[in-house]
Every structure is written in C-alpha cells, then in structure tokens.
Amino acid sequence: MAVRGALGGPRVLLRRLREVMAEPVSAQERLDKIVVMIAANMVAEVCSVYVLRVDASLELYATEGLSKDAVHMTVLKPGEGLVGLVASEAEPLNLPDAQSHPAFSYKPETGEEIYHSFLGVPVLRAGIMLGVLVVQNRAHRTYSEEEIEALQTTAMVLAEMIASGELSALARPGAEPAVRRPVHAQGVALADGIGLGRVVLYEPRVMVRNLIAEDVQKELKRLDEAVDTLRASIDVMLEDENVQRGGEHRDVLEAYRMFAHDRGWLHKLREAVMTGLTAEAGVERVQSDTRARMQRQVDPYLRERLHDLDDLANRLLRELIGPDQLPAKNALPENAVLVARNMSPAALLDYDRSRLRGLVLEEGTATSHVVIVAKALGIATVGQVENAASLADPNDPIIVDGETGEMHLRPLPGLESAYADKVRLRARKQAQYAELRDQPAVTKDGQRVNLLMNAGLLVDLPHVAQTGADGIGLFRTELQFMVAATLPRTSEQLRLYRSVLDAAASKPVTFRTLDIGGDKVLPYMRSLEEENPALGWRAIRLALDRPALLRIQIRGLLHAAAGRELRLMFPMVAVTDEFDRSKELVEQELTHLRRHGHRLPETLHIGAMVEVPALLFALDEILNRADFLSVGSNDLVQFMFAADRGNARVSNRFDPLSEPVLRALKAVVEAGKKHKKPVTLCGELASRPLEAMTLLALGFRTLSLSPAAIGPVKAMVLGLDLAAAEKMIEPILNGGGAKEPVRVLLAEFAAKHGVPV
Numbered sequence: 001m002a003v004r005g006a007l008g009g010p011r012v013l014l015r016r017l018r019e020v021m022a023e024p025v026s027a028q029e030r031l032d033k034i035v036v037m038i039a040a041n042m043v044a045e046v047c048s049v050y051v052l053r054v055d056a057s058l059e060l061y062a063t064e065g066l067s068k069d070a071v072h073m074t075v076l077k078p079g080e081g082l083v084g085l086v087a088s089e090a091e092p093l094n095l096p097d098a099q100s101h102p103a104f105s106y107k108p109e110t111g112e113e114i115y116h117s118f119l120g121v122p123v124l125r126a127g128i129m130l131g132v133l134v135v136q137n138r139a140h141r142t143y144s145e146e147e148i149e150a151l152q153t154t155a156m157v158l159a160e161m162i163a164s165g166e167l168s169a170l171a172r173p174g175a176e177p178a179v180r181r182p183v184h185a186q187g188v189a190l191a192d193g194i195g196l197g198r199v200v201l202y203e204p205r206v207m208v209r210n211l212i213a214e215d216v217q218k219e220l221k222r223l224d225e226a227v228d229t230l231r232a233s234i235d236v237m238l239e240d241e242n243v244q245r246g247g248e249h250r251d252v253l254e255a256y257r258m259f260a261h262d263r264g265w266l267h268k269l270r271e272a273v274m275t276g277l278t279a280e281a282g283v284e285r286v287q288s289d290t291r292a293r294m295q296r297q298v299d300p301y302l303r304e305r306l307h308d309l310d311d312l313a314n315r316l317l318r319e320l321i322g323p324d325q326l327p328a329k330n331a332l333p334e335n336a337v338l339v340a341r342n343m344s345p346a347a348l349l350d351y352d353r354s355r356l357r358g359l360v361l362e363e364g365t366a367t368s369h370v371v372i373v374a375k376a377l378g379i380a381t382v383g384q385v386e387n388a389a390s391l392a393d394p395n396d397p398i399i400v401d402g403e404t405g406e407m408h409l410r411p412l413p414g415l416e417s418a419y420a421d422k423v424r425l426r427a428r429k430q431a432q433y434a435e436l437r438d439q440p441a442v443t444k445d446g447q448r449v450n451l452l453m454n455a456g457l458l459v460d461l462p463h464v465a466q467t468g469a470d471g472i473g474l475f476r477t478e479l480q481f482m483v484a485a486t487l488p489r490t491s492e493q494l495r496l497y498r499s500v501l502d503a504a505a506s507k508p509v510t511f512r513t514l515d516i517g518g519d520k521v522l523p524y525m526r527s528l529e530e531e532n533p534a535l536g537w538r539a540i541r542l543a544l545d546r547p548a549l550l551r552i553q554i555r556g557l558l559h560a561a562a563g564r565e566l567r568l569m570f571p572m573v574a575v576t577d578e579f580d581r582s583k584e585l586v587e588q589e590l591t592h593l594r595r596h597g598h599r600l601p602e603t604l605h606i607g608a609m610v611e612v613p614a615l616l617f618a619l620d621e622i623l624n625r626a627d628f629l630s631v632g633s634n635d636l637v638q639f640m641f642a643a644d645r646g647n648a649r650v651s652n653r654f655d656p657l658s659e660p661v662l663r664a665l666k667a668v669v670e671a672g673k674k675h676k677k678p679v680t681l682c683g684e685l686a687s688r689p690l691e692a693m694t695l696l697a698l699g700f701r702t703l704s705l706s707p708a709a710i711g712p713v714k715a716m717v718l719g720l721d722l723a724a725a726e727k728m729i730e731p732i733l734n735g736g737g738a739k740e741p742v743r744v745l746l747a748e749f750a751a752k753h754g755v756p757v
C-alpha cells in the first residue's frame, strides 16, 4: 500500500528500524537515530519521543527538528499540552493547526512555534501507556489514515524498546520510565491475609517478540489462515453439546463468533500487517488499542464486550505463535500470586495450594465462589482491582493485602520490608489465636458462646481441628457440585459427607441441602435465562421442582450419618409449605432406608435457613415445624435492602449494622426463645468481630463463621462483658433516636470496654 507523503513507506522504515535495534550503540544514540529515520520516512520536519515517567509526567527523550537542548529538559505535567492529551486519551491526535487547539501548551525551549501540523500517537504495550510519539510539519496539513497507521506501527517498536528497560539508564532517579513503575491499586478486601510474591497471570498474555515482517504477503497469508482456524474452532465449541445447553458461556462464544466475522476488526488486522508487521504483531497492535479503550470504558456492558474481543485476539495470537511459546502453566514459583480478571473455583483448585500466596481479581466479590474457595484455602484475596491483569507482568513482585484490599505491584523496597514486618506481626497474632484454640469461648461475664465454622469442601476440613471450632454450622453442599466438572455421583456425595462427619469427630455438623441457582451456577446443568436470578428458580425452589436431585442428596446424607447425629437445613425457605414438602422428602427417604434394613442416623434435626424476609413474618409457623433456624445474613441482608450481594456497586451501600437489620435479627432470637428452639447465624456477618459482638448482644449464642475468623472472634468473646453489650444495644433497638450511626455507637462501646474488635 502506498503511503502518501512517506518515503519508502512504513515497511522500509520498519526494516531499517530493525537494523537500528540490533546495532551496538547506546540507548540515546539509538533513540536519536530512530527519530531521524521516522522524520525522514514520514517527510516530517519534526519527530519527537516523549516517555511517560513514574511521576506521570512526560519527558522529551529524543527529537529531530526541535531544539536538542530541550531533550531531557522539557517535561510535561500529566495531561499537559497536546502530548499530554494523547497520553491521557490513549488515542492519536491529528491536527493541521496545533497551536489553535485549546490544549496546546507552548514550551519556548523547544522552538516548536514554527510547526503547525501535529500528529501524536500513544506508545502502548498491551494497552499500557508508555509514551507518545509525535511528528510535526511547518505546513498546515492533515496526516492521512495511512500515515497515522504507520506511526502507530512504529510506536510499537519504541514500546518494545521502552519495555526492555533500556532507557532507564538515561533517567534521573525518581524520574524513570513508567514502564516498570510501582502500581498501587485500591480494591476490595475479600479474603484475609497478606501475600508477598511473584505475579502469575491466570490467563498469560501472549507476548509478541518478532515484530517486523520479512515478507508481508506471507504474513497476510498466515493471518488469514489463523483467522480461518479460529473461526472453525469457535464453531466447534459452539456445537459442543454442553455449550448448547445455554448459559453465560454460550453468550461469550457467540460474542467471539460475532467478532471473528467482524469485517472492521479483520480489516484493521490486515491493515496493521500491511504496514510491515508480522501477523502476530499486527494482532497485538490492534489488541493494544482494544485494551486501551477497555481501560477507559466505564460502561460495564461495553467493557465486557471489549474483554471478549481481547480474549479473542489472545486466541488468535495463540493460533499464530503456537502453544510452545506460552509460559508453562504448572511452573509456579514458590510464592505465586495469581492475577486474573476472574476465574472459576475449579480453576483455582488446579493450582498447587502450597505455592499460592495471594489472589488478585479484576472482578470478584465477597460472596463469589472463587472467593469462597480462596477463603477456604486461606489465600489472601483482593477483588475489584481495575486492569490488574493488564498492569501486571509475569514474575513481577507483588503484595496482596487482604486486610485493606490493596494491591502493590512492583513495590518499592521500603514497602516490601514494611509488609514483611506486617506478615511477621500477623504470624505472631495467629500464634496467639492458636493458643486460644482449646479455650472455650466464654465471655468475661461467664456466657458460653458456640463458635462453629462454615465449610463446603474437603480442603476446609482440617480447619476444624486447627481452629478449635465447636463444629460446622454451615456445610455448603453445593460447593462440591460447583467445583466439579460433572454432576457428582451418589457415591462421591456420600464419600464427602462421611469425610465431613469423620473430620468433625463428635462435634456437630449442619449440612445445608443444595443451594444452587441464582449466582450459584453449575456449568454442566441447564440454567435458565432469568431476568433476576437472585429472585429466581434457585435453592429449595429448584430442589422441590427437581426432587430426584434432592432425594439423592438426602439419601447420601442419611447413609453417611448412619448411627450418628444428622443435622440438615434447607436454604431460601420463603413459605412454610416449602419446608413441609422438603421434610416430607426426608421422611420418604427414611422410610425407604428403614424398609431396606439400612442403619439410620441416631438423631435427626431438620432446620430452615432464614434468608427470605417473608419468613421473618412467619417465625411462629416455621418454628412450629423446624427443629432449629439458621439466619443466612448474606441473603437476608441483600433482600432486605434490595441490594445485590454480588454487585460491588451496591453490595456495600447499606450497613447491616443498622436498626432494621438488628430488629429483624432480634425478632428471630426472640421467636427462638419463645419456641425453645436453637437459633444460629451463619452468614459472613458473624465473621467480623464487631458484627459478631453485636449478634451476641442481640441474643445469639451460636455463630458459624469462616475458619479464619474463629481466632479473632474468640478473642473478642473472651474480652466481652456481654451484659453491658446487651444493655447498650437495647436503646438502639427501641429507636432511641441516637445521632450517630449504629456502627459508630457499637465501635465506641467496644473501644470503651476494651473489647478487641
């Protein structure tokens, strides 16, 4: 393709750049040569390279045409001038009359006032901004599309040079190129702990090293062939019977198919290759733009689609480069910190736990399943870290702070040692909690509290002994189903339930029957398209409509508990009839087992979870039927505030430590007392010491928490004067008209009474 105004076109330029890149000259000399070449090739009077520094300003590193004295002297503040604008927008800027643009900023030392036209393109690598490449001419002219494309291609070569670290030698301390800059990101703390280690990307980026084509026609052919193979592989995936069943996975594949046939995308890829890039570099060039757009896109739907396009480009790159050049999946460093956009619990379990120190997710909320598994495994986890997977490079040093929700990528040495101290301090604290392990949880005024733990996987079981939990208050049976590739067989279910009862020894275990649907999707089971899955066909509703599934599970539980105590509860009970029908299924299974001469559980307790607000107004009725109640505060709170627990925008908007929730919980406690039936709470609420203190003040005496919370909550119990706490909470429940938010009052109480929360 002929490029107007360019001498020899971009292909010639790229070839010459390759030669310069290989020359044994200093970094500055290389840069100087590059700008001369670009200026000549583009018939531009000026070509300048600005490099983004760690302090977010842009420094002139080389120029042909502007005053040489300005090199390393001219520094633009973030967003300053046209160059700053290109960097902040991550898009080319093409102006025939630069000086009339409102963002134009005059730098007298450069002598650029005589140049009117301006073309600036971002220097991007994997969508990350590294600098700005500019050409300028005296004449008022608009650069052509081809010229913009050519300059962007050239910028890729510069990006490689910057990313290689070669320019660091030219920088003053504190003003190094931003490429390896430390990144501090505030996300959301999801699983407690601190992880210091090295980045392992869950979906490794394919890094293209071979940028410049030897033979463009050959590269175009390679690209076309790879696109054909990609399309065919997507068709094959879509024909897969499992995918045919529908669900989110299918939607993603449909999006892939759409993009893989998108003429605009393919045209861009071909165009990039035609400027002289290899097929893979062409894909990366276009992908880099996609990533840059993705990082600035705030609309979640569009972001999601750009992610799909990015994934597709990755597939295409793999097609082109072949699997050999990808990093080995199993070569985990000793101290791996996984960085992912999102991942399934099964994928997390694939990694060697003993080498995992932390997990960083771009998505992920406290109740998402990968987080539940991460918690069970005791992996420090931070979520909602924007662009984490794009910012991190494999093997980068990283710190995950699961206490504060922070991620520090490539931290400065001072920070690393501060965190090493923090880790030591935590270890000391953990040792103190471990000392409490065999001590019963008794308040200062002599009230015994039962601290049970939540579990759901085999990996949880050692925690019973390690934490000294009084039992398992919530065993989420659906987790086994969620992390499996296919529906667990009856024998597998039975084996797990037996192991759970064995691990708990004589301590009580409460199994919750399958709680699937809603956000708990089984990849191998048909899921319905529902407008509001959280309010949809899920948990006990689904189980009652598909009784075979529930009956098999109940049978497994009854078998496993032969001769022992069995405690069962049903999730999401909204009306008493659901409880009655579920209990009836248990009766039928008991009859069946009895008839066939099987040994039955010694005792059987059947309870209901209180997680649907309607049940709050039918407490007498449900307590007339159930042997016990357990409040699922995660769901109860989401439904009370009508705020999706999995949606980060709203999930933390309302404080459960507020009058309406506390009154609802108090009503459950009172009803339990009236009916002389045990009432417990097993949502995440119980896992935080201040919240747990509040629950005790409301009258709960049994809480089920995540294993890691047992130590801190027990320490709180041991330091609590419960009678004083009960007295303090009374006026709040009675609407005392306090000015302060409830949380503040509770925290003040804890501080005043020296309760460790």
Ligand code: PEP
Pocket (backbone or CB within 6 Å): 367, 474, 476, 515, 611, 631, 632, 633, 634, 635, 636, 682, 683, 684
């Ligand atoms: C709850 O809703 O509080 C609960 C314990 O159940 P899950 O988190 O599994 O929905």
Ligand code: MG
Pocket (backbone or CB within 6 Å): 571, 611, 632, 634, 635
């Ligand atoms: Mg629930």
